[in-house]
Amino acid sequence: MKIMVLGADGFCGWPTSLKLAKEGHDIIMIDNLSRRKIDRELESNSLTNIHSIYSRLKVAQDLGYSMYFINCDITNYKEISSYMLQHVPDVVVHFAEQRAAPYSMNSEKERRYTVDNNIIGTHNVLNAIVDHSPNTHLVHLGTMGVYGYSKEFGAIPEGYLNVKINSTQKDTDILYPTNPGSVYHMTKSIDQLLFQFYNKNWGIKITDLHQGIVWGTQTEETEIDEQLTNRFDYDGMYGTVLNRFISQAATGNEITVYGTGGQRRAFIHIQDTAKCVQLAAENPPDSDKVRIFNQVAEVHSVKDLALMMEKLYQAKVKFLDNPRKELAENQLEVDNTGLKSLGFEPIKLSNRLVDDVLYIAQQMKDNMKKENILTSPRW
Ligand code: NAD
Ligand code: USQ
Numbered sequence: 001m002k003i004m005v006l007g008a009d010g011f012c013g014w015p016t017s018l019k020l021a022k023e024g025h026d027i028i029m030i031d032n033l034s035r036r037k038i039d040r041e042l043e044s045n046s047l048t049n050i051h052s053i054y055s056r057l058k059v060a061q062d063l064g065y066s067m068y069f070i071n072c073d074i075t076n077y078k079e080i081s082s083y084m085l086q087h088v089p090d091v092v093v094h095f096a097e098q099r100a101a102p103y104s105m106n107s108e109k110e111r112r113y114t115v116d117n118n119i120i121g122t123h124n125v126l127n128a129i130v131d132h133s134p135n136t137h138l139v140h141l142g143t144m145g146v147y148g149y150s151k152e153f154g155a156i157p158e159g160y161l162n163v164k165i166n167s168t169q170k171d172t173d174i175l176y177p178t179n180p181g182s183v184y185h186m187t188k189s190i191d192q193l194l195f196q197f198y199n200k201n202w203g204i205k206i207t208d209l210h211q212g213i214v215w216g217t218q219t220e221e222t223e224i225d226e227q228l229t230n231r232f233d234y235d236g237m238y239g240t241v242l243n244r245f246i247s248q249a250a251t252g253n254e255i256t257v258y259g260t261g262g263q264r265r266a267f268i269h270i271q272d273t274a275k276c277v278q279l280a281a282e283n284p285p286d287s288d289k290v291r292i293f294n295q296v297a298e299v300h301s302v303k304d305l306a307l308m309m310e311k312l313y314q315a316k317v318k319f320l321d322n323p324r325k326e327l328a329e330n331q332l333e334v335d336n337t338g339l340k341s342l343g344f345e346p347i348k349l350s351n352r353l354v355d356d357v358l359y360i361a362q363q364m365k366d367n368m369k370k371e372n373i374l375t376s377p378r379w
Contacts, residue, residue, distance in 0.1 A: 001025050001026070001089075001090040001091055001281065001282070002025070002026045002028070002087065002088075002089045002090050002091075003020055003025045003026065003027055003028070003089060003090065003091045003092075003093060003281060004027075004028040004030060004083070004084075004087060004089040004091070004092045004093070005017045005020070005027055005028070005029050005030065005092075005093045005095065006030045006031070006074055006092065006093065006094045006095060006096035006121075006125065007030075007031055007094070007095030007096030007097070008027075008029030008030060008031050008069070008095070009029070009031035009033060009035065009036070009053045009056075010031070010035055010095055010096075010099075010231070011214070011230065011231045011233065011270070012095050012141065012214060012270065012273050012274075013029075013031070013093075013095040013096075014056070014222070014230055014231070015218075015219040015221055015222050015230050015270055015271075015273070015274050016093065016095070016273060016274040016277050016278075017029050017067065018060060018065070018067075018219070018221035018222060018228065018274075019219065019221050019274035019275070019277075019278060020093075020274075020277070020278060020281070021060065021065035021066060021067050022065065022221055023278060025066070025281075026066040027065070027066060027067045027068070028068050028070065028083070028087055028089065029053075029057075029067060029068065029069045029070070030069075030070050030072050030074065030080075030083065030096070031053065031069070031071065031072075031096065032071060032072060032073035032074070032096075033053065033071065034073075034098075034117075038098075038103070038238075042235065042237060042372070042375070043369075043372070044235040044237065044238070044369065044372045044375075045235075045367060045369065046231035046232050046233060046367075047217075047232040047233075047234050047247055047360075047361060047364045047367050047368060048217060048229050048230065048231060048232045048360065048364055048367075049229065049364070049367070050229055050230070050231050051227045051228075051229065053069055054069070055227050056227060056228055057069050058227075059225045059227045059228055060228065063224065063225075070083060074096050074121040074124055074125060075116065075117060075120045075121050075124060076124075077124045077127065077128070080124050080125065080128050081124070081127070081128040081131060081132060083128075084128035084129065084131075084132040084133050084136075085128075085131075085132040085133070087133075088132065088133045088136070089133065089136055090135075090136065090137065091136065091137045091138075091139060091281045091284075092125060092129065092136055092137075092138050092139070093139045093141075093277055093281060094122065094125055094138060094139065094140045094141065095141050096121055097117065097118040097121060097122070097141075097187065097188075098110075098113065098114045098117050098118055098184065098187075099184060100184060100237050100238045101145070101181065101182035101183075101184045101185060101324075102182075102236060102237045102238075102323075102324075102375075102376040102377055103184070103237045103238065104182050104183040104184035104187075105182050105183060105184075105377050105379040106237075106377045107377075110183075111183045114183050114184050114187060115183065115186075115187055118184075118187035118188075118190075118191070119187055119190055119191070119194075122140070122191045122194055123194055125138065126138070126194060126195075126198045126204065129198075129204055130198065130202050130204065134202065134203075134204070135205075136204075136205070137205040137206075137207065137281070137284040137285075138195075138204060138205065138206045138207070139206075139207045139209065139277060139280050139281055140191065140195070140206065140207070140208050140209065141209055141211055141277075141295075142188050142191065142192065142208045142209055142210045142211065142292075143185060143188045143210060143211055144156070144210050144211065144212045144213075144265070144266050144294065144296065144334070145180060145181060145182070145184075145185035145188065146176075146178050146179075146180060146185060146188050146189045146192060146210060147176055147178070147179065147210070148178075148179025148180070148181065149263070149264065149265060149326075149327065149330050149332050150179075150327065150330050150331070150332070151330075151331040151332065151333060153176075153177075154333075155333035155334065155335055156176070156294065156332070156333065156334045156335060157176065157335050158210075158292050158293055158294050158335055158336075158337070158338050159175065159176060159208065159210065159290070159291075159292025159293075159294075160173040160174065160175060160176060160292065161173065161174055161175075161176045161177070175192065175196065178192065181324070181325070181326050182324075182379070191208075192208065192290075195208055195290045196290055199287065199289065199290045203287040203288075204287065205284055205285055205286075205287045206285075206290045206291065207280045207284075207285055207290075207291045207292075207293065208290060208291070208292045208293075209276065209277070209280060209292075209293050209295040210292060210293065210294050210295060210296075211268060211273065211276075211295040211296070212265065212266030212267050212268050212294075212295065212296035212297070212334075213240045213241060213242065213265050213266065213267050213268070214240065214267075214268055214269070214270050214273055215240065215242040215243050215246075215267055215268075215269060215270070215349075215357070216243070216269045216270040216271065216353065216356075216357055217230050217231070217232040217243070217270065217357060217360055218230055218270075218356070218360065219270055219271045219274055220271065221274070230270070232247070232360065232361070232364070234247040234248075234361075234368060234372075234373070235369075235372040235373065235375055236372065236373060236374050236375030236376040237375055237376065241265070241302055241305065242267060242305055242349075243357070244256065244373075245305055245306060245309050245315075246309070246354060246357045246358050246361055247361040247368065248309075248315065248373070249309045249312075249313040249315040249358060249361075250313075250358045250361035250362045250365060251361065251362075251365045251368050251370075253368075253370065253373060254315070254316045254317070254318040255306045255309050255310070255315050255316065255317045255318060256318060256320055256373065256374065257302055257303060257306045257317060257318065257319050257320065258302070258320055258321075258322040258323060258324060259319070259320075259321070259322030259326075259328050260303065260319070260328055260329065261301060261302040261303025261304075261306055261319065262301060262302070262303060262327075262328055262329030262330070263301065263302045263326060263327065263328075263329070263330060264299055264300065264301045264302075264330050264331060264332040265299065265300065265301075265302070265332070266294070266296035266297075266298070266299050266332065266334050267296065267297060267298055267299070267300060267349065268295060268296050268297045268346070269297065269347040269349075269353065271347060272295075272297055272344070272346060272347050273295070275344065276293075276295045276339050276344055279339060279342040279343055279344055280293065280339070280342070283342050291338075292338075293336070293338035293339045294334050294335060294336045294338070294339075295336070295339060296334050296336050296346075297336075297346030297347060297348060298346065298348055298349065299332050299333070299334060300349070308354075312351060312354065313358065320374075323376045323377065323378040323379070324376075324378075324379060325379055
């Protein structure tokens with residue numbers, strides 16, 4: 001298939017592009033390299049040494065992969081629509097959004113940037129598909145954060161909640177009520193409404209993958225050559241909790257638990273991100289309803305992860321005032337039967353896998369800027 005990957009230079013986009021290319025698909029990679037620019041703006045960095053998109057691409061092409069890169073900002077409608085018209089892809093995989101909750105809550109500049117970038121970008125992609133490639137299947141990376149993280153309505157279903165209407169006593173499926181915890185998560189909630197409308201009105205085929213927190217850094221595909229190395233965020237803005245804890249343990253820093261650590265979240269390994277996107281892309285839905293899958297492997301509390309670091313690596317755990325407005329404790333159960341029915345066999349957290357990531361973090365420990373560990377804004 002011809003697959004256009006938006007956000008193909010990012011943490012999830014790069015290994016997924018490689019995986020899809022290895023599986024024999026033709027990959028048109030699109031990115032405006034804004035994530036690398038934000039690293040410079042924050043004076044932060046990936047813990048791993050990442051090569052330029054052009055060096056990455058050259059190595060991948062030498063391996064025989066059909067990959068091609070376009071530097072394009074998807075908020076520029078003229079550009080993204082002209083590439084859609086030129087390529088008419090079978091599938092568009094959309095990773096190209098500002099994805100850090102803390103960054104999106106930093107100040108009005110980042111709040112507005114996140115909304116402008118994410119909403120305009122997603123809306124442009126939908127319009128480019130309607131106008132130039134109406135049979136394209138859009139696979140979007142959403143987030144578990146659109147649901148909030150509670151068992152208020154029972155186990156979290158895949159996008160739609162079955163309810164009984166009091167006045168009619170009839171059962172119906174409604175889009176799960178959104179409960180975002182940051183401006184970033186709010187943009188993903190708005191994306192959902194855009195998808196419902198574009199599907200209803202134009203019958204666009206859409207899969208929204210509500211992904212949990214991704215951990216790990218390398219995949220089978222990025223390990224092939226040093227120049228294909230994937231990024232590893234550890235800082236207070238972009239680093240996600242488990243990778244932060246692993247990198248903190250690897251560098252002799254304290255494990256930074258926010259609040260009590262009673263927050264339960266869903267997790268998935270980066271190799272599985274690539275696998276799940278492949279499964280969704282190769283198995284398109286009907287166009288009569290937006291298909292929503294929960295892209296998660298397992299649920300853990302933040303505290304349990306910290307205690308695991310303490311036990312495995314004798315790391316010191318530090319409980320800090322929580323900079324975020326979130327539930328101090330929550331219960332969470334998530335339905336992930338959709339992707340499993342397509343063949344997804346989740347990789348679960350194991351000592352061996354954590355050891356692999358820890359080894360990389362130890363190798364790269366000189367790259368860690370300690371002053372960037374606690375940079376989250378408070379909200
Ligand atoms: P990332 O920041 O590493 O990658 C995003 C990429 O998109 C970057 O390379 C960036 O330059 C590009 N981009 C952003 N705006 C763009 C624009 N307007 N035009 C073109 N390119 C643009 O983030 P990631 O961790 O790879 O996340 C990818 C997607 O997966 C995001 O949409 C995110 O919400 C979702 N997701 C990520 C996680 C996670 O834990 N990393 C979990 C759940 C969902
Ligand atoms: N946390 C700590 N200590 C830290 C960092 C985080 O205790 O040093 C806690 C946070 O308070 C929070 C939890 O860990 O309760 C998760 O935080 P996170 O930064 O790992 O995850 P989050 O902000 O939710 O965002 C990440 C990705 C985002 C994606 C989301 C999936 O950055 O793109 O959408 O995970 S999910 O969380 O399932 O909604």
